[in-house]
Amino acid sequence: MIYRISETTSTNDDARSASYRHGDILWAERQTAGRGQRGHRWTSGEGMNLTFSLVWEPRFLAVQDQFSLLQAAALGLTDAFAGLGVDCRIKWTNDIYVADRKLVGILIEHTLSGARLARSVVGIGINVNQVDFDPSLPNPTSLAWETGREFDRGAVLERVACALNERYRQLEQGETDRLRADYRHRIYRLDKPQRFRVPATGEEFTGVIRDVAPSGELIVEHPDGRRIGYLFRQIEFIVGER
Incomplete structure (x- = not known):
């Protein structure tokens, strides 16, 4: 289920609540303390982009195999964007790039149960319709910038959710070799x-x-x-x- 709220501090923090279960998505129009990788703040133009957290409960996955969850998330996103006519690459570890510009940031936070994952909150920020960015951002892009058209953000989120669920299904069914091969094929700057x-x-x-x-x-x-x-x-x- 997709829960939409107007404002919160961080959807990743909110999604830790037991009231959200596997497959739930918490979409906030505005985050006052959104987080990115390396401790950076995630900023987004209000009403133009998608900032949300997806709850997964991969209890079948050992802690040492957690990178495969990130692979599934990154691949699901690139699958969805390919369907919109945007060819993307995965910049290690977890940004999505179009050429040399950043389209998506991902932040995954895990809760463990012994030697296995219990709960994973996949925080995702997608630049959708924003075309004017803070000059301090080094290399942003958006779906609108890449395609020259605006998008219905709800429809984009539905497409992304379906693609993420399909890649999670592959992971759950043990198709790790396929995930790894697909991830390698989409690595940003591979062999260059x-x-x-x-x-x-x-x-x-x-x-x-x-x-x-x-x-x-x-x-x-x-x-x-x-x-x-x-x-x-x-x-x-x-x-x-x-």
Whole structure:
């Protein structure tokens, strides 16, 4: 069920409530404390975009396999946008890009039960009809920007929900090889030279993305031929900088 509210602090926080069950979506018109990855705030033009949280209860999934849940979410989104005529790529770990511009941000927060996942809240922000953005945002885009037309946000959300549910079904039925192959096919900048920064040291280098490991590490080939796996926060993309 889709629950629509006018304002909240964060849909991810609200969706932790036991009153929301598997498959429920909480869509807020405005979030006063929306969160993005790396502790960033998520900002959105009011009345123009989609900010919502989806509740999944993947009790069949071991904690060490949680990256496959993110794969399912990212693939569901790219499936939905392809149906709208927008070709997207998945920028590791969990942004959706059109060319070099960000269309979607994803933030997944888990609750555990022993060695398994109990509840996952998938927070998603989609730029739908916004075409004027805060200049401090480095590289935003939207469905409207990419297609030249406006969208019914409710219809977009329905399409996205269906696509997410289908990818979740694949995960639940153990089709992890298919999910991994599809995810790899849609990786942003796969097999192309890409500038990276190591936050811990400030080092910058050009490498080539060769794969993403089942556990979520980004496999980058360095100029000397070494292939190194990086975890989230160990490496970041340099996009749009001169």
